[in-house]
Amino acid sequence: MTEDDNILIREFLDGNESSFNKLIRKYQNQIYWHARKMTGNHEDSDEITQEVLITVYNKLSSFKFESAFSTWLYSIVSTRSLNLLKKRKVREFFSFDDLFGKSTNEDIIRDYENKEKLEKVEKALQKIPAKQREVFIFRNFDQLSYAEISSITGTSEGALKANYFHALKKITEMINEEL
Numbered sequence: 001m002t003e004d005d006n007i008l009i010r011e012f013l014d015g016n017e018s019s020f021n022k023l024i025r026k027y028q029n030q031i032y033w034h035a036r037k038m039t040g041n042h043e044d045s046d047e048i049t050q051e052v053l054i055t056v057y058n059k060l061s062s063f064k065f066e067s068a069f070s071t072w073l074y075s076i077v078s079t080r081s082l083n084l085l086k087k088r089k090v091r092e093f094f095s096f097d098d099l100f101g102k103s104t105n106e107d108i109i110r111d112y113e114n115k116e117k118l119e120k121v122e123k124a125l126q127k128i129p130a131k132q133r134e135v136f137i138f139r140n141f142d143q144l145s146y147a148e149i150s151s152i153t154g155t156s157e158g159a160l161k162a163n164y165f166h167a168l169k170k171i172t173e174m175i176n177e178e179l
Contacts, residue, residue: 005069013061020060024053027070030142031077037137038081040126048080055080067151074142075152078134085130117175124174132167135160 005026011019028049035048055076063072125133134153138144146157153160 006065009060009063009065009069020057023069024056027073028053030070031073034074034077034137034142035081037122037125037141038078038130038133039084040122044084048077048084051080052076071148071151074138074144075154078152082130082134120175120178121171124171127174128167128170131155132163132170135163136167136171139164 005023008019008023012023031052032045032049035052036042036045039045039048052073056073063069125136128136135149138149138152139146144152146160149155149160150157155163
């Protein structure tokens, strides 16, 4: 799979635009859903997806083939998502929405069997720190190993495990409080 990505990247770098399109079609849904799980809403995820696609197009020549393309791509998606979440925190700090109880997570992912449980998990995800949310999403939704997550985020595996433990504990507590 990685070799196919490398071939498409090399072809694109040699001027074949259709190779870029093939590469992006392969990963576009993963980009969107990772951003969606990080941000909690469609509009932000859509915006991040577009930003990532533009960034990849403009920066693909800097890809060094030292890691899997997906690792490089996930690091871009995570960085964009975390940056947007930081901006959102600043906006929310100066916002009156919280005073009126406006919901930040109105959508439910319809493709999953247990919609109620998933909705509770998603709501809980939006309440935990971004770094913990990121590790939880990588482990549970993207099914990545700590080594892979470490490559993407540049964080030690020990720190990732600690973040995951805290995320799991907080999410479990929030879900149990609702029951």
